Amino acid sequence: MRRDCLHLFPLISMLLFVSTLSNGQAWSGVLAPSRAIDWSNAGLPATLPDGETTPNPWTPPTRTVCTAYSGSPSPITGTGAGPTDIANISNALSACASQHGTYIPVTGTFSISGTNNCFNAFPCIPLYAQSGLTLRGTSPQTAKILVPGNARVQFGVANGTGMCQWSSGYSAGTTSIGLTSCNIPPIVGQLLFLGQCDTGYNGYTGNLSTLCTRGTSSDNGGLYICGLLLTCATESGGTTFDEQEQNVYITSVTNTGGSNYTVTFSPGLYMPNWSSANSPYATWTTNVGNGPIAYGNALEDLTLDSTAGNSAGDVVSLQLTYASWLKGVRMIGISSNNFIGIQNTKNSLLVNNYMFGDLLSTAGYGILIQQGLNSDELMINNILTGGDPWEGTGATEGNVLAFNYSRDSISCNGGYFNRLYQHSAGSAFMLYEGNQAGQVEDDDTHGTHDLNTWFRNYASGWDPPYQGCGGIVGAEFDSFSRFENAIGNSFGSALITNYQSVPGSSANNAVFKISASSNDPLTVSSLMRWGNCDTATSSCRFQTSEVPSSLPSPNASLSNPVPDTTTLPASFFMNGVTAHANGGTGLSWWKVCKIWTTFPTSCASTQTQPFPVAGPDVTGGPYVNGTAYDIPAEVAFMNLPIDPAYQNSYSVTGSNWSGGTETITVSGLPQPDHLMGGFQLIGVNSACNPSGNELFMTNSSSTTVSYALASNPGVNCTGTMKFPDVRQFDERVYQNDSGSGSPPPNAPTGLAASVQ
Numbered sequence: 001m002r003r004d005c006l007h008l009f010p011l012i013s014m015l016l017f018v019s020t021l022s023n024g025q026a027w028s029g030v031l032a033p034s035r036a037i038d039w040s041n042a043g044l045p046a047t048l049p050d051g052e053t054t055p056n057p058w059t060p061p062t063r064t065v066c067t068a069y070s071g072s073p074s075p076i077t078g079t080g081a082g083p084t085d086i087a088n089i090s091n092a093l094s095a096c097a098s099q100h101g102t103y104i105p106v107t108g109t110f111s112i113s114g115t116n117n118c119f120n121a122f123p124c125i126p127l128y129a130q131s132g133l134t135l136r137g138t139s140p141q142t143a144k145i146l147v148p149g150n151a152r153v154q155f156g157v158a159n160g161t162g163m164c165q166w167s168s169g170y171s172a173g174t175t176s177i178g179l180t181s182c183n184i185p186p187i188v189g190q191l192l193f194l195g196q197c198d199t200g201y202n203g204y205t206g207n208l209s210t211l212c213t214r215g216t217s218s219d220n221g222g223l224y225i226c227g228l229l230l231t232c233a234t235e236s237g238g239t240t241f242d243e244q245e246q247n248v249y250i251t252s253v254t255n256t257g258g259s260n261y262t263v264t265f266s267p268g269l270y271m272p273n274w275s276s277a278n279s280p281y282a283t284w285t286t287n288v289g290n291g292p293i294a295y296g297n298a299l300e301d302l303t304l305d306s307t308a309g310n311s312a313g314d315v316v317s318l319q320l321t322y323a324s325w326l327k328g329v330r331m332i333g334i335s336s337n338n339f340i341g342i343q344n345t346k347n348s349l350l351v352n353n354y355m356f357g358d359l360l361s362t363a364g365y366g367i368l369i370q371q372g373l374n375s376d377e378l379m380i381n382n383i384l385t386g387g388d389p390w391e392g393t394g395a396t397e398g399n400v401l402a403f404n405y406s407r408d409s410i411s412c413n414g415g416y417f418n419r420l421y422q423h424s425a426g427s428a429f430m431l432y433e434g435n436q437a438g439q440v441e442d443d444d445t446h447g448t449h450d451l452n453t454w455f456r457n458y459a460s461g462w463d464p465p466y467q468g469c470g471g472i473v474g475a476e477f478d479s480f481s482r483f484e485n486a487i488g489n490s491f492g493s494a495l496i497t498n499y500q501s502v503p504g505s506s507a508n509n510a511v512f513k514i515s516a517s518s519n520d521p522l523t524v525s526s527l528m529r530w531g532n533c534d535t536a537t538s539s540c541r542f543q544t545s546e547v548p549s550s551l552p553s554p555n556a557s558l559s560n561p562v563p564d565t566t567t568l569p570a571s572f573f574m575n576g577v578t579a580h581a582n583g584g585t586g587l588s589w590w591k592v593c594k595i596w597t598t599f600p601t602s603c604a605s606t607q608t609q610p611f612p613v614a615g616p617d618v619t620g621g622p623y624v625n626g627t628a629y630d631i632p633a634e635v636a637f638m639n640l641p642i643d644p645a646y647q648n649s650y651s652v653t654g655s656n657w658s659g660g661t662e663t664i665t666v667s668g669l670p671q672p673d674h675l676m677g678g679f680q681l682i683g684v685n686s687a688c689n690p691s692g693n694e695l696f697m698t699n700s701s702s703t704t705v706s707y708a709l710a711s712n713p714g715v716n717c718t719g720t721m722k723f724p725d726v727r728q729f730d731e732r733v734y735q736n737d738s739g740s741g742s743p744p745p746n747a748p749t750g751l752a753a754s755v756q
Contacts, residue, residue: 026569027487030530032560034272035451035485039431039573041267042400043349043378044323048296049189050100050132056574058351058380059588060298060325063134066102069095075105075138078145082114082123089125090117093133100132106302107138112151119157122150122312127297128157128321137302139600140330140354140729147315147333148308155297156320156345158285162186164261165204166194166282170274176264178256179282181206186263186284188250189292191322191346193373194269195245196280198225204279212241212279221522222554223273224480227394227425227447232480235445243426243447245395246270247346247375249322267376270398270429272557285320285344295322299329301731306333307646314341314370318348325349328731331368332646334358338367338391342374350379352589352731354640356724357387357410358672367391371399372424379404381589381734383633386410386677386724388417389437394424394446400573403434403613405633408677409463417674418463421476422449431455433572434613436631438463444478451558453485455572458614458628460493461509463676464698472496472509474534477527479520483548483558485528486512488568488615490628492535499536511536526551528560531568531616533627540616540627542566570612579617583608583737590737592635599641600730607635608737636733642680642694646726652684655717661698662688662709666721675700683719687711694725 027036043057052061065073069092076088092104118124125145127135137143147153162184169177177194179186183206186192197203197212199220205211217226226232227243248265256262263282274280287293299316306315315335318324325348331339332355339355342348355368368384371377372393380402384390389406401420409418418438422430425447432440433455440459442449454475461472474491477484491511501510503519511534515523529546533539544562551559570579577585590611593603612618614628621629630638654665669675678694688709689695699706705721 026575027572029565030487030563030568031453031485031528032558034558035483035528035560036453036572037270037398037429038267039398039400040575042376042398042431042573043347043380044325045347048132048323049292050296052101052132052296057378058349060134060327060349061101063101063103066092066096066099066104066133068099069104073105075107075143078106078108078110078143080109080111082111085110086112086115086117086123086125089135093126093130093135096133097130100296102132103134103136103300105136105138107143110145112145112147112153113149118152118154122152124152124154127153127155127299127324128294130297131294132296134298134300135302136300139301140303140328141600143302145302145304146308147304147306147310149310150312151310152312152314153299153304153316155316155318155324156294157287158320160184160286160290161208162190162284162286163206163208164282165206166196166280167260170269170276170280172270172272173268175266175268176262177282178260178262180260182259182261184286184290185255186250186253186261186282187290187292188253189295190250190284190286191293191320191344192248192250192263192265193245193283193344194248194280195242195283196274196278198227198241198243198278199223201241202277202279204281208283211281215241217241220554222482222558223271223450224448224482225273225426225450226480229447233425233444233447243395244271245373245426246397247344247373249346293320293322295324297321297324299326301328303330303332306331306335306339308333310335313337314339316340318342318345320344321348323347325351326353327351329353330729331355332726338370339387340369342369342371342377343393345374346376348374348377350382352381352734354383354727354729355387356385356726372396374399378402381633383637383727385637388419390420392422392424392427392430394422395426396422396430397428398430400431400433401435402431402573403631403633404437405435405631405637406437407463407637409438410672410674410676422452425449427452429453431572432457434631436634439473439476441473441476442478442481442484443476444480448480448482449484450481451483452481453487453572454489455485456488456568456612456614458490458623460623461491461496462493471513473501473513474511476513477515477523479515479523482522483526483528483555485560486532487528488531490533490614490618490624492624494535496535499534526555526558530563531566533616533624535624538625542616566616568615568617577611580611582610585611585737587611588736589734590632591735592632592639593733593735594635594639596641599728600732603732603735606735609635632734637727640727640729640733642678643726643728644722646724647680647722648724650721650723652681652718652721655688657709657712660708660710661706662713662717663699663704663706664717664721665704667703669700669702669705671702675705677723678725679705680722680725681717681719682722684717685713685715687713687715688717
């Protein structure tokens with residue numbers, strides 16, 4: 001699954017990484033330098049290759065309108081005719097190729113269909129033949145691109161594969177390495193994919209298809225890299241033995257004689273286990289004429305609609321590109337696999353987007369974002385609804401997922417539900433911060449994981465109204481997930497009553513589920529836990545027994561000293577951001593519009609959440625004994641107007657009230673695994689919905705929908721049910737938080753600190 005990468009070239013694997021960073025990082029004094037990295041490197045770089053600058057990793061550079069295409073500066077207007085729309089957009093991209101750092105405005109409804117213009121294989125928008133261009137809509141309500149059939153938005157392309165033996169420079173932190181026996185010269189501006197054979201394997205052959213063919217997988221009792229083998233996974237999915245990879249951007253190349261080179265890059269290597277014994281190698285994909293990889297391309301402020309069904313696998317293929325982004329994009333519809341596929345990239349950004357997956361069929365897994373074989377990506381402040389929100393497909397390294405809100409995953413096919421999880425081998429130094437989800441997990445389905453960190457997330461353990469396909473769990477660390485860090489999170493709900501479930505334990509509904517599939521003692525003994533709050537113990541735990549302070553050989557260097565403080569930083573990756581209980585964070589997306597005079601240009605009322613939103617120093621919140629608040633993306637979701645263009649009408653033929661719940665009988669309901677989410681009732685007695693607001697399902701069946709109603713309406717609630725509730729969306733719902741926010745929150749009740 002993780003090695004398809006467009007079918008354009010044989011995919012390589014990815015690396016993991018340990019830092020040589022010492023003092024000065026936000027996590028200093030909490031995490032050992034061997035268990036963390038400088039996560040501020042994730043997202044857009046400070047300077048793009050064309051000289052554009054960014055104020056921070058989550059804010060793209062300011063761009064001016066491109067004047068090189070016919071009709072400028074008027075937006076390109078969609079015609080609804082696939083060949084014409086593709087030609088118009090492609091021609092504008094081509095005309096603007098020389099005007100780096102500009103945007104092309106679009107408006108109206110476009111259709112990407114009918115013309116196979118990407119590699120003679122499928123219709124697409126080709127965001128790969130140039131660099132530094134943005135396709136920007138007038139707004140997601142007025143600029144819509146239909147992406148049906150096998151169409152897609154294509155960010156990257158491979159025209160060839162370079163390969164070298166990696167001959168020197170293996171230490172963590174290294175920024176210059178030696179390459180030998182290169183089939184073509186590496187050049188500045190290419191992404192270099194650094195890999196090596198899994199634990200126990202070797203064999204450099206100069207051919208991707210025959211790498212790592214000698215040896216046997218063997219658990220070394222430490223940083224064990226293994227994938228798709230029944231020895232380290234519950235399922236077998238392939239026969240590749242090179243799961244470790246880090247992507248770097250080449251900044252200089254020196255020919256040291258013949259086909260040998262020294263290449264330089266920044267930041268440096270992350271993992272400490274690079275070794276000549278594992279046959280390390282370097283590969284890259286080439287652009288036209290062996291040129292640099294495409295960079296700095298973007299989609300902004302428009303809707304991508306695949307409600308007619310999309311069989312391409314990825315509606316957006318964000319692959320083989322550097323420092324590119326999606327910002328303010330609304331994605332709605334159906335895909336055979338996922339909305340966005342991110343592979344073989346570095347420093348990409350997903351920010352301020354809204355995605356609504358398929359609620360009306362059972363096709364596919366309903367995954368919104370798949371991310372693998374990439375490094376230093378940033379996914380921040382996105383709303384992910386109606387599908388499995390995010391799946392890590394392995395070899396992900398140094399990526400940050402922060403302040404994303406997910407809910408209403410409708411598929412239980414194979415255990416998919418509302419969780420952020422790594423599904424395949426080779427993830428390392430991932431940071432999950434400030435997310436609001438049902439569950440977080442590193443699973444052992446397809447292999448090993450190492451050194452990932454969860455900081456200040458709120459996970460309820462389930463996805464109302466259904467109690468999950470994998471049980472009620474806050475955080476799950478399966479076998480061969482080692483040296484992980486869970487710091488300052490808030491886990492739980494009324495359903496979570498046990499603290500920890502391990503192999504052989506009868507405890508379910510647990511805060512932590514550890515080593516579930518087989519007994520890997522190192523999973524729990526190497527797990528760092530500090531300052532997590534939960535509903536099972538009604539405390540925030542600072543327990544020395546949950547700190548791996550003296551791991552025996554060969555893992556002594558990965559021990560974590562017991563922190564000498566219970567004070568946690570506000571963020572692990574946003575340098576310089578401090579706590580703001582009343583707003584004033586300076587973050588451009590922290591203040592949220594709640595009431596619109598005119599959507600989306602006139603905001604009448606805003607809400608600013610405390611920062612940070614979860615952890616042992618947070619008080620007065622609505623979740624986990626006061627230690628967690630809703631994040632801005634949740635506030636936006638709850639207050640954005642509903643888009644009637646995507647609603648269907650269903651007849652309500654009867655109803656019944658009991659114990660605070662109204663159950664309506666509805667004809668013609670769609671039949672996904674889990675029917676869930678918001679809906680409206682039209683033409684019913686006002687007693688059936690006294691507030692007149694959107695309602696949310698608390699249960700459903702093939703013919704009924706239940707919702708909370710405090711008092712017996714005393715009438716039959718017949719009328720019309722409107723569903724699904726897709727949001728109108730515009731990233732202007734997020735505003736700069738430059739002033740003070742709401743009054744200080746109240747102190748929590750029923751909360752105890754546990755320091756031992």
